[in-house]
Amino acid sequence: MNYLVLAAGATALVMVATSSFAQQKPQVDAALVDRYVAATFKGASDEWKKRIEQDASQKLCSQYRNELPAGEVQSSLAREKAALKFPADGKVIGDWKKGQQFAQRGTGGQFSDGPSTPKGGNCYACHQLSSAELSYGTMGPSLTEYGKIRKFSAAGAKDAYAKIYNAQALFPCSNMPRFGHNGFLNEQEIMDVVAYLFDPESPVNK
Numbered sequence: 001m002n003y004l005v006l007a008a009g010a011t012a013l014v015m016v017a018t019s020s021f022a023q024q025k026p027q028v029d030a031a032l033v034d035r036y037v038a039a040t041f042k043g044a045s046d047e048w049k050k051r052i053e054q055d056a057s058q059k060l061c062s063q064y065r066n067e068l069p070a071g072e073v074q075s076s077l078a079r080e081k082a083a084l085k086f087p088a089d090g091k092v093i094g095d096w097k098k099g100q101q102f103a104q105r106g107t108g109g110q111f112s113d114g115p116s117t118p119k120g121g122n123c124y125a126c127h128q129l130s131s132a133e134l135s136y137g138t139m140g141p142s143l144t145e146y147g148k149i150r151k152f153s154a155a156g157a158k159d160a161y162a163k164i165y166n167a168q169a170l171f172p173c174s175n176m177p178r179f180g181h182n183g184f185l186n187e188q189e190i191m192d193v194v195a196y197l198f199d200p201e202s203p204v205n206k
């Protein structure tokens with residue numbers, strides 16, 4: 001690059017510098033990454049191995065580094081929305097006290113957990129939920145007064161159910177786990193978490 005700069009002057013300097021900067025983005029060989037991930041989890045159970053396979057939306061997120069082009073945003077949202085499953089009777093609000101336990105628990109479903117370890121949604125790792133909580137993560141937005149802000153509307157509660165069921169149905173390449181979609185939380189458990197966000201008596205809305 002130095003030779004080019006000396007020979008060609010200021011305009012070329014900008015051009016060369018720009019193209020060399022663009023080249024700094026590492027070109028990752030997707031097949032190599034797949035092989036590496038598969039090798040890392042070689043000893044995993046069949047149930048875990050299934051989780052290593054990326055679905056269509058995840059593949060696109062990897063390909064575009066979570067910044068999907070406009071056309072792909074629409075198709076990804078449509079695909080994920082089509083896979084949403086709501087409770088048959090339309091009721092999406094369960095027991096907020098049970099939901100609070102899921103939201104605050106970080107165990108369950110990890111390599112180190114046995115099958116009897118209680119499941120948790122680990123929501124606090126990424127969100128503030130109740131204003132009384134001292135310790136919480138900030139990767140996701142604060143969810144304090146979530147139901148109150150949405151006037152406890154039925155549509156808002158349904159959106160919250162959809163979000164917890166499959167975050168990517170509302171936000172492509174979301175970093176939030178897809179709790180229902182991946183079979184981690186069942187219908188009743190998701191309803192309980194929705195209640196924690198939406199019940200007027202829940203600490204989230206106090």
Ligand code: HEC
Pocket residue numbers: 102103121122123124125126127139140141143160163164167170171174175176177179193
């Ligand atoms: C690994 C981090 C992570 C975990 C764990 C997580 N979330 Fe999220 N969540 C996010 C991020 C990041 C966003 C913002 C981007 C998006 O909307 O997908 C978000 C968005 C949301 C939203 C939409 C917020 C809005 O403005 O409407 C809701 C509701 C939500 N999360 C609820 C939950 C609940 C309930 C749990 C636990 C069952 C949970 N999240 C667990 C990362 C997380």
